Amino acid sequence: MIFTTPAFLVFLPLVLVGYHALAGRAWKYRFLLGASWAFYSLCSPRYLWVILLLTAIDFAVGKRIEDATDARQKKRWLGLSVVSNLALLAAFKYVPFAYDNVAALARLLGADVPNRVWTLLLPLGISFHTFQGIAYTVDVYRGQVRAVRSFTDYALFVAFFPQLAAGPIVRATEFLPQMAVPPTVTAGRIDDGAHLVMTGLVKKLFIADWLDKLIVSPVFGDPAAFDPAARRWAVVAWAVQIYCDFSGYSDIARGLAKWFGFELPINFNLPYLATSIADFWRRWHVSFSTWLRDYLYFPLGGNRRGTARTNINLLLVFVLCGLWHGAAWNWIAYGFLYGLAMVAHRTFDRAVSGIGWADAVRATLTWKLIGWAATLTIHLAGLVIVRMPSWGQGLLILKSFVPDGSSAGILSGVPIWVPILIGLGMTGHVAAVLPRLRKSWGDDAGAAARGFGYAALVVLLVCFGPGVGQSFIYIQF
Amino acid sequence: MPGAFRPKFLPSFPLASPRARAVRAATWRTVRLPLFLLAGLVLIDLIVHASRGTFARYAPDDYALKVAGCAQRRPNFVILGGSPVAEGVNPDLMTGLIWHGSPLDSGYALGLPGGTTTDFYHALLHGCPTPPRLLVCGVTASDWNDARNEPHGAYSLMTWADVRKCRALRPDAAWWMTKQYWEGRFARASAVYRYRNGIRLWAAVQADAVWPGCSPATVREARNQAAYDDAIRGGCGYAPASWFVNRRYDLAKAAGDPGPPFGFLDKYRTGSHLKYLDEILSWASDRGVAVVIVDMPVTADLEAKYPAVMGEYRARLAEWEESRGVAVIRASRDSVGLGDAQFADIIHLNGAGAAKFSVWLRDRLAERGGRP
Numbered sequence: 001m002i003f004t005t006p007a008f009l010v011f012l013p014l015v016l017v018g019y020h021a022l023a024g025r026a027w028k029y030r031f032l033l034g035a036s037w038a039f040y041s042l043c044s045p046r047y048l049w050v051i052l053l054l055t056a057i058d059f060a061v062g063k064r065i066e067d068a069t070d071a072r073q074k075k076r077w078l079g080l081s082v083v084s085n086l087a088l089l090a091a092f093k094y095v096p097f098a099y100d101n102v103a104a105l106a107r108l109l110g111a112d113v114p115n116r117v118w119t120l121l122l123p124l125g126i127s128f129h130t131f132q133g134i135a136y137t138v139d140v141y142r143g144q145v146r147a148v149r150s151f152t153d154y155a156l157f158v159a160f161f162p163q164l165a166a167g168p169i170v171r172a173t174e175f176l177p178q179m180a181v182p183p184t185v186t187a188g189r190i191d192d193g194a195h196l197v198m199t200g201l202v203k204k205l206f207i208a209d210w211l212d213k214l215i216v217s218p219v220f221g222d223p224a225a226f227d228p229a230a231r232r233w234a235v236v237a238w239a240v241q242i243y244c245d246f247s248g249y250s251d252i253a254r255g256l257a258k259w260f261g262f263e264l265p266i267n268f269n270l271p272y273l274a275t276s277i278a279d280f281w282r283r284w285h286v287s288f289s290t291w292l293r294d295y296l297y298f299p300l301g302g303n304r305r306g307t308a309r310t311n312i313n314l315l316l317v318f319v320l321c322g323l324w325h326g327a328a329w330n331w332i333a334y335g336f337l338y339g340l341a342m343v344a345h346r347t348f349d350r351a352v353s354g355i356g357w358a359d360a361v362r363a364t365l366t367w368k369l370i371g372w373a374a375t376l377t378i379h380l381a382g383l384v385i386v387r388m389p390s391w392g393q394g395l396l397i398l399k400s401f402v403p404d405g406s407s408a409g410i411l412s413g414v415p416i417w418v419p420i421l422i423g424l425g426m427t428g429h430v431a432a433v434l435p436r437l438r439k440s441w442g443d444d445a446g447a448a449a450r451g452f453g454y455a456a457l458v459v460l461l462v463c464f465g466p467g468v469g470q471s472f473i474y475i476q477f
Numbered sequence: 478m479p480g481a482f483r484p485k486f487l488p489s490f491p492l493a494s495p496r497a498r499a500v501r502a503a504t505w506r507t508v509r510l511p512l513f514l515l516a517g518l519v520l521i522d523l524i525v526h527a528s529r530g531t532f533a534r535y536a537p538d539d540y541a542l543k544v545a546g547c548a549q550r551r552p553n554f555v556i557l558g559g560s561p562v563a564e565g566v567n568p569d570l571m572t573g574l575i576w577h578g579s580p581l582d583s584g585y586a587l588g589l590p591g592g593t594t595t596d597f598y599h600a601l602l603h604g605c606p607t608p609p610r611l612l613v614c615g616v617t618a619s620d621w622n623d624a625r626n627e628p629h630g631a632y633s634l635m636t637w638a639d640v641r642k643c644r645a646l647r648p649d650a651a652w653w654m655t656k657q658y659w660e661g662r663f664a665r666a667s668a669v670y671r672y673r674n675g676i677r678l679w680a681a682v683q684a685d686a687v688w689p690g691c692s693p694a695t696v697r698e699a700r701n702q703a704a705y706d707d708a709i710r711g712g713c714g715y716a717p718a719s720w721f722v723n724r725r726y727d728l729a730k731a732a733g734d735p736g737p738p739f740g741f742l743d744k745y746r747t748g749s750h751l752k753y754l755d756e757i758l759s760w761a762s763d764r765g766v767a768v769v770i771v772d773m774p775v776t777a778d779l780e781a782k783y784p785a786v787m788g789e790y791r792a793r794l795a796e797w798e799e800s801r802g803v804a805v806i807r808a809s810r811d812s813v814g815l816g817d818a819q820f821a822d823i824i825h826l827n828g829a830g831a832a833k834f835s836v837w838l839r840d841r842l843a844e845r846g847g848r849p
Contacts, residue, residue, distance in 0.1 A: 190507055
C-alpha cells in the first residue's frame, strides 16, 4: 500500500480525519502510531516484529545511556543498539549476497556448493528506520538529544508512516521537539502540503513512470537492440526518472507530514545543478549523505588524520553508501566510483585553493559549467553501472556517449514524449535559476485556482499515468 | 480582504465578536483549499459523466454491452460462452434455422472473452429477461478451470444478490468475487476513474488530429477499441477483434509467432465453476428454454499440450451429459472440417473458421431441431 495505490487513497483520509478529530496530544499520537503500524503491516505483513523489536531496543537503550553514569556503560549500551540495528539490516539485506559470493568462491576452489534457491523479502523501510534508530542512540550518547521517556513518542518518531518506507532519514533533534506540543495544522501547512503532494505525484506517476515505460526499461533491458542515440536518451531519462521517483517520494512524505502538523527535512536540493561531486552529495538524498557524514565519516576520523587516511575514509564511506543502496557488485562499484571522484575532487581542491589566478578561474561561470558537466557525467556513469543488465552491456551503453556517427538523428526513433518528459522533470531545476516570478496566492481566488488546478492534475494522473501502483525505486533499497 | 470571494455557506454574523470572526476566517483559510480541490474533482467528474458516451466508446465494457445488447434485442436463440464463442460463432450466419417447426430469425452471441461458466450464468441471467427459444452453450476446458476467476464478471455483471448466491455456491471464490464486485462499485462512483482509459484514448485521437503521428500506438489502440465498441453495439454480439479475423495459426506458426502464451489451463481443476452450468440448466428449465451444449473445437496443438487436462474435461463433460440428459454436440475439428488454417491461435477460430463453424453448427442444430 504505497502512496500511489488506490488503497492508500482510502487509508489516508481515514487517518487524517481520525487524527484531527481526536483531542489531546496523547490520543492523537497513539492513533497515529497505530495507523503507522497498520501501514507497515499492510505493506510488509510478516515483518511488523522487526520494527517493533528495534523500536523497543533503541527506546530502552536511549534511556539506559542517559541514566548510565560511567562512560564504558554508555558505550556498551550504544554498542547494543548499533549491533542490533546493523545485524537485522545485514541479515535481511546482505545474507543472500554474501552466500552467493562465498558459494562462487568455494566453487572456484573446487567445493560443491549448491546454488541459492531461497530468497529473503526485505522488511519495509529497514534501510531507513535502522539508520534513524542508530542516529537516535548516538545522539543520546553524544548528549545532543535527551532520551525519550514516552514509548509512544519514540515509536511514532521511528514509524511515522509518511517517511517510513523511504525516508527522509529524520533526526531526533528535528522531529522530537515538534512532538512536545500537539501539532497544529495551519492554512499554510495545508497549502504547502498539497503543493508538495501534488508535485511528488506528478514526478512519480507522470514523469518517472512514463520515462521508465517509454525508454528506460526497454533500452536497459536490451541495449544492443537500440542505436547509440536511443541509448544516450535512455541514460539521461534514467537520471531524470530516478530523481523524479525518489524526490517525488520525499515530496509526498513531506507534504503528508505537514497535514499532520509535522515538518520533515528537505531531501533533495536541485542536485542536477551541482557543480562538483561534493556539491552533488550536499544536494542529493541530503538526509542520507549527512547521516553518513555525522555517523560514519566523522567517527572514522573525518579529515583530521592526514590526507591518506581522509582519502581512505572517503572511499570507505562511499563504498558503504553504494552497499546501502543494494547488495550487489554494481552498487559497490557505484560507491567506489563516487569515492574515487570525491578523493580526486578533494585533492584538486586542496591543490589549487589559495592560488590567486586559480581561484579567479574557478569563480567564473565557464568553470562552473565545466564542473557541472563533469559532475553530471560521473553521475550518469554511476547510474549506468547500477542499472546495466551486465558489465558488457553497461560498457556498450557507456560507449554510446562517444559519437561515432552511426545514429540516424537526434531522436533516432525515440518517442517525442521522452525529451518532453525529461524537460518537465527538470522544470524545478530550470525555474530555480530563473528570476523569481512568484506572486501571492494567499487570497480566496488564489486558493480556488490552486484547488481546481490540483483537481485537474489528479484527473491527469488518473487518466494518463502509465499504471497506478508501481513501486518507488528507493523503497526497494 | 475587499472583493474577496466569500462562500454563501459561511454567513456573516453581525453580532459575532471580532475573535469569533477571526476564528471563522482562520478556519475558512484552513479548509478552503481541500474544499476547492474537492469541488474541482466533483465538477470534472460531472463533466466526464455528461460526456461518458464519448469516452465509453474508446474503452467499451464488452461484458456489460453484450448483456445490454442481448436484453434489448430479445433474440430467439442465444449462443453463450467464452472467447471461443465470442470469436468463433456468428449468429447472423445461423438465422433462419428451423427449430421445432418454426424458424429462429434472430440470434445473439453472448460470448464473453476470458469468461468462465460463472460469468456465463450471470450474462444469461441479466441478458435474457425475455427467454429465447433456444440456448446454445459453447463450452471448452478453460471455462471450467477453478484455478481461474475472471474479475470482469463480478465487476460488471453481478448484483449484490448474485455475489451472495455465488459466495454460498462457490465458497472457494467468495473473497475474490466480493472484492471484484466492490472494486467495480467503487470504480463506478467516479466517472473519471471509470472512463480513465477511454479518456486517454480519446485524447490520443484528438492529439493525433492536431499533431499527426505523435502517439501512433495509442491512436491505433483507440481506433481498434472504437471499432470494437461499434461492432458490439451494432451487431448480433459477434464482434471479433481484427487480430483474430485475419490471422492464420498455420502461417503464424510457420513464421515462428504462434501467438501469446496460453495459460488458461494451468493448475487445472474442476467442480466449482461447473455448479453454474447446473444453474444455467435450471434457469432454462424454469423458463422452458431448450438447451444444447456444444463442445467447442480447439487446435490439435492445444490437445497435445494439455492431454491430461483435455482428458479430464472430456470425462467431466461425458459424466455431466449422462447425469443431466442434456444434448451435447461435439464439434471436433474433423467433423467440422477445421485445420490450423481456420484458427487464429491455439484456441480461437479466425474469420474463415468462424464462418465455417457457424454454418456447420446451424446445420447440426437444424438436425436436432427436427427431432421430436
